[in-house]
Amino acid sequence: MSLTIPYENLKTLNRPFEAAFKQKFTDFLDAGWYILGKEVTKFEEEFGDYHNEQYVVGVANGLDALILSLKACDFKDGDEIIVPSNTYIATILSIVHCGLVPVLVEPDINTYNIDPQKIEDAVTERTVAIMVVHLYGQCCEMDPILSICKNKNLKLIEDCAQAHGATYKGKLAGTFGDFGAFSFYPTKNLGALGDAGALICKSEKHYQKLRQLRNYGSEKKYHNEIVGYNSRLDEIQAAFLRIKLPYLNEINLHKKKLAAIYLSELSDNFIKPVVNNDFSNVYHIFNIRHPERDRLKAYLLENRIGTEIHYPIAPHKQKALKFMNHLNYPVSTEIHNTTLSLPCSFAHTVEDIHYVVETLNNFIL
Incomplete structure (x- = not known):
């Protein structure tokens, strides 16, 4: 069954950039430099400028960004990392892959982000870091988390895979901690045309180590100083990301516009995201909650509306x-x-969202 309103349509989403993509691909072929070339370097610089941060390292994907941030810290096997209990599994996999112990902490039921009040109770003598996740496009409540990190001498790693351009009290996601890890999976607000990722870090020492870790442990070709990985941001994906980065704020504003329709027009039969002036939510995912979620999802599909x-x-x-x-x-x-996640992308129109709202509000409990 073809959907009237799919959850996401990447072809439609990327159509405004197609001509630029094709020209960039021609330039890429003509240049004949396919790995760690000028496009990666330029994207790292431009992504850093967007965040007002100096140290950015492009990597292969978001999971690798998390793994390499942990590896850069030289934690010992068995050290504990505090992480939210409702994150996507990739966040926890990064901890497991590094021989560390994930300590799950429950989220706030209203924000879906890790509950700062519960973090301190989870800290033990083996705790070395907190890995926060800015879930669905809204930043965590960072002030108390930063205070805990300072008082307990813990590293702070931000999983920003869903929070490109999101802010807490005017400060961008990815700029609070020792590391900000980003995924540019195609559906993200800043999405590549394949897998891609990046890390923001605060120190030159970590920056240099991350550059080695992503490239077989090498800064100079065939000279391997540490045990590294093959996790380089692809040159062509960096080129495509450079085209889309100047439009990130426009993409976020469009998603906020669609979210505002849901927030104002959806009935109170559905639990909607909370709104707080301290947080600028970029709505990578617009989720609602409902006790009969599966029946609701089926009902929307019957009405040709895709959800996730x-x-x-x-x-x-x-x-x-x-x-x-x-x-x-x-x-x-x-x-x-x-x-339940509702359609809310750069490919959707205001009319699309009004139709979804009307259909939802006719759902019979």
């Missing part, structure tokens, strides 16, 4: 993380059982 679930299974219930299957995180479980 971010995410249907809580991380601690995934088979891949069977070592924590016995644990109980009721807030996370409640969110995963009731959340």
Whole structure:
């Protein structure tokens, strides 16, 4: 069944950039330099300028950005990393891949972001870092988290995969911690045409180490100083990202405009995202919650409206993380059982969203 309003349409989303993409690809072929060339260097500079940060390292994807941030810190096997219990599994996988222990902390049921009030109780003598996740496009409440990191001498890593351009009290996601890890998966607000990622870091020492880690542990060709990875931002993806980066604020504003329609016109039968003046939400995902989520999703599909679930299974219930299957995180479980993501992309129109709202408001409980 073809959908009247798909959840996302990447071809439509990228259509305004197609001519520039094609010209850039021709330039890329003509240049004959395909790995760690001028496009990666320029994107790193421009992404840094956007965030008013000096040190940016392009990597292969968002998961690698998280892994390399942990590796740059030289933590010991068995050290503990505090992480939200309702994040996408990639956040937790990065910790596991590094031989570290994920300590899950429940989110605030209203914001879906990690609850600062619960973090301090989770800190032990083995805790070395907090990995926050700015979920769905809204920053975490950073002031108390920064205070905990300072008082406990903990590193702070931000998973910014869903928060390109989001702010807390006017400060951009990715600029609070020791590291800001970004994914440019095609559906992100700043999306590539394949996998891509980047890291913002605060110190030159970490910057130099990250550059080595992404490239086999090497700064100079065939001279490998540390055990590294092959995790380089692809040259052509960097070129495409450079085309879209100047439009990131426009993309975010469009999504905010669509979100405002949902917020003002959806009935109170649905739990909507909270709005707070301290937070500028970029609505990478516009989610609602409803106790009959699965029936609601089916109803919308019958009306040719596509939706997604971010995410249907809580991380601690995934088979891949069977070592924590016995644990109980009721807030996370409640969110995963009731959340539904509605169409809200650069490819959608105001008319699309009015139709979705009208259809939702006719849903019979």
